[in-house]
Amino acid sequence: MLLAYKLALASPHVSAAAIEAGEFPRLADEMNVWAVPRIVVNGVPQWDGAVREPVFVDRILAPSVG
Amino acid sequence: MASYNAARLTFMPVFRPDEEPRLRELLDALERPVELVVALGPEETPLPGARDVDFSAETVRIVEGLTALSERVTSRIEQQPDGVILFPAVLVLPAGEDMGLRYFGTPYGYELASLVGAVLEAGRPAPSLTPESLERLAALDRDLAIDVFVTPT
Numbered sequence: 001m002l003l004a005y006k007l008a009l010a011s012p013h014v015s016a017a018a019i020e021a022g023e024f025p026r027l028a029d030e031m032n033v034w035a036v037p038r039i040v041v042n043g044v045p046q047w048d049g050a051v052r053e054p055v056f057v058d059r060i061l062a063p064s065v066g
Numbered sequence: 067m068a069s070y071n072a073a074r075l076t077f078m079p080v081f082r083p084d085e086e087p088r089l090r091e092l093l094d095a096l097e098r099p100v101e102l103v104v105a106l107g108p109e110e111t112p113l114p115g116a117r118d119v120d121f122s123a124e125t126v127r128i129v130e131g132l133t134a135l136s137e138r139v140t141s142r143i144e145q146q147p148d149g150v151i152l153f154p155a156v157l158v159l160p161a162g163e164d165m166g167l168r169y170f171g172t173p174y175g176y177e178l179a180s181l182v183g184a185v186l187e188a189g190r191p192a193p194s195l196t197p198e199s200l201e202r203l204a205a206l207d208r209d210l211a212i213d214v215f216v217t218p219t
Contacts, residue, residue: 001177001180001183001184001214001216002180002183002184002187004212004214005158005167005180005183005184005187005188006187006193006194006195007195007199007203007212008165008166008167008212009160009165009167009187009188009190009193010193010195010199010200010203011203011204011206012165013206013207013208013209013210014166014203014206014209014210014211014212015165015166015167015168015209015210015211015212016166016167016168016211016212016214017167017168017169017170017211017212017213017214018168018169018170018171018173018177018180018214018216019152019170019171019213019214019215019216020169020170020171020172020173020177020216020217020218021215021216021217022171022217022218023109023110023121023170023171023172024110024152024170024171025110026110027110027152028215031213031215033215036215036216036217037214037215037216038214038215039212039213039214040212040213040214040215041210041211041212041213042209042210042211043211043213053195053196053199054196054198054199057195057198057199057202057203060210060212061202061203061206065210066208066209066210
């Protein structure tokens with residue numbers, strides 16, 4: 001989660017939200033949340049699990065994302 | 067909410083006594099102040115069997131527990147502020163500026179560390195990313211809203 005917040009602080013184009021899946025079950029259902037952390041960008045699920053900073057940045061900035 | 071859990075949580079400290087001094091030190095050292103806005107409004111009905119907790123009251127208690135540790139962190143409560151549709155929520159504002167950092171839900175259990183981490187990061191004058199990451203982000207020209215689904219356990 002912290003990496004997402006760091007990206008938001010570093011770029012005016014990025015915002016970052018943690019969403020507690022148990023408190024928002026309808027949204028978690030819509031995003032097919034089965035494992036956490038589940039990363040969703042612009043409403044599209046991307047991957048599950050924590051990754052290191054270079055991998056996180058790679059995946060978030062991939063041309064196919066967003 | 068009259069429930070065993072709610073009554074029990076009221077007396078449960080937000081931070082362990084042994085972690086408070088270090089946290090106070092970290093928060094007092096923030097180079098810019100951080101404001102936390104607790105956004106309250108209608109809550110979604112949690113899953114059957116979820117803990118019987120007043121999530122809004124618990125979120126207020128956690129945030130106030132954090133702000134009690136240092137004058138560098140302040141908080142206020144807003145009812146259904148513009149642009150927030152999930153409640154409760156905590157908006158993390160570095161030096162009072164909205165840079166898009168949100169926590170939707172109650173930041174308890176392991177997720178308390180996410181809120182504390184957000185505050186510590188927001189209190190830095192510059193992001194703690196590698197120069198390579200910063201360079202790549204500087205070239206970003208489209209808006210990305212990252213949602214990270216989490217659980218407190």
